[in-house]
Amino acid sequence: MGEKARENRLREFQTMVASLQFLDPACGSGNFLTETFLELRRIENRVLEHLLHNQGVMEFGADTDAGSLVKVSIGQMHGIEINDFAVSVAKTALWIAQQQALDATESIAGQALEHLPLHDSGNIIQANSLRYDWNNLLSGSRCNYVMGNPPFIGHIARKTNPTLNEDMRLIWGKDLDIDYVACWHRKAATYLHGNYGASFAFVSTNSITQGKQPALIFKPLVKDGWRIRFAHRTFAWNAQSSDMAHVHVVVIGMDQSSDRISAPVLYTYNQISGPPTPKAVNHINAYLIDGPDLFIETRSNKKGTLSPSLTLVGSGSMPNDGRGNLILNTPQECKEALADPIAAKYVKPFLMGEEFINGQKRWCLWMQDASMSFIAFSHDCALLSEARLC
Numbered sequence: 001m002g003e004k005a006r007e008n009r010l011r012e013f014q015t016m017v018a019s020l021q022f023l024d025p026a027c028g029s030g031n032f033l034t035e036t037f038l039e040l041r042r043i044e045n046r047v048l049e050h051l052l053h054n055q056g057v058m059e060f061g062a063d064t065d066a067g068s069l070v071k072v073s074i075g076q077m078h079g080i081e082i083n084d085f086a087v088s089v090a091k092t093a094l095w096i097a098q099q100q101a102l103d104a105t106e107s108i109a110g111q112a113l114e115h116l117p118l119h120d121s122g123n124i125i126q127a128n129s130l131r132y133d134w135n136n137l138l139s140g141s142r143c144n145y146v147m148g149n150p151p152f153i154g155h156i157a158r159k160t161n162p163t164l165n166e167d168m169r170l171i172w173g174k175d176l177d178i179d180y181v182a183c184w185h186r187k188a189a190t191y192l193h194g195n196y197g198a199s200f201a202f203v204s205t206n207s208i209t210q211g212k213q214p215a216l217i218f219k220p221l222v223k224d225g226w227r228i229r230f231a232h233r234t235f236a237w238n239a240q241s242s243d244m245a246h247v248h249v250v251v252i253g254m255d256q257s258s259d260r261i262s263a264p265v266l267y268t269y270n271q272i273s274g275p276p277t278p279k280a281v282n283h284i285n286a287y288l289i290d291g292p293d294l295f296i297e298t299r300s301n302k303k304g305t306l307s308p309s310l311t312l313v314g315s316g317s318m319p320n321d322g323r324g325n326l327i328l329n330t331p332q333e334c335k336e337a338l339a340d341p342i343a344a345k346y347v348k349p350f351l352m353g354e355e356f357i358n359g360q361k362r363w364c365l366w367m368q369d370a371s372m373s374f375i376a377f378s379h380d381c382a383l384l385s386e387a388r389l390c
Helices: 003-019 031-052 084-109 162-172 182-191 213-223 331-338 353-358 379-389
Strands: 022-024 077-081 123-126 145-148 199-205 227-236 248-255 265-269 276-280 347-349 363-365
Touching (some): 003 031, 031 077, 031 084, 031 145, 084 123, 162 182, 182 199, 331 347, 331 363
Parallel strands (some): 227 265
Antiparallel strands (some): 227 248, 265 276, 347 363
């Protein structure tokens, strides 16, 4: 490729980057928008380095859009936030980011750039994102990426707040037993529907990929033509605040493309707070597993069992011994119980959602058919049974 053709390609790439439009519909203090802007400007500065051959320039044109070397603007960033103070913080953060990026460009161009006045403040508005029409801020046909970190409110906690319940009915048509964050998934899919080059991604409570929630949330999205383009399985979210220190989340990105065109990427974590390991897979389903779109849905007793060989479930697997005294939480507790010849007969693996998802091991004493007289001969069983009854 000749030098002139190379420069043209670089300028076309810069123009494309400067045309991208981003929306964070739960932007808070603007962290996602600020980091996105800074990353775009880093990319643009690398383009400028190649165009200027590290020799700088003597003069810039007067027209900001056509004459300036800098084309990426904080005007590409759009945000919706319900808290008025956070809106002010987000705008200020974008201003600061703009100045930082200009400093870096000055060192490349070898010339001071005009920092003031601040004409552009981004497009951050105060509104209830679930009741506001996002198209009024940025048309869904123009938006390239929707991203964000919506509120971490589980469906049980949400049930106590009438306002949140009304938000749920507004987005989903009825009050479903799903986490509040799912409202943003649904609204983003509706907002971008028909814009086949667009995509959205949210940091979400990991419970939306567990139990009955995946079918309620993702089955309608898949039906509307969306697929999971990438996903991070459960990891510990560090939101740089003490109250969020132990939140376990997932990141799910969706688009309207095909797995055959671009292979999905699944990120897994060997340690909950460690780095992720990416892997290209055939397909990512709602449970964040490399597999087809299968949905486990609730089935009432009125419908009966799927197979005549199965019996109806009562209350499922539930540690309902009151205080958990029959649960062996550590390998040491399990070892001690196995050392008791009577208790050893009743030691069983104990597997619930947390153990299954995180690869943990626990055990329990399953003494369903044990008589109290028989248990009395076991030191461990007797102590645990007495503790259960206390």
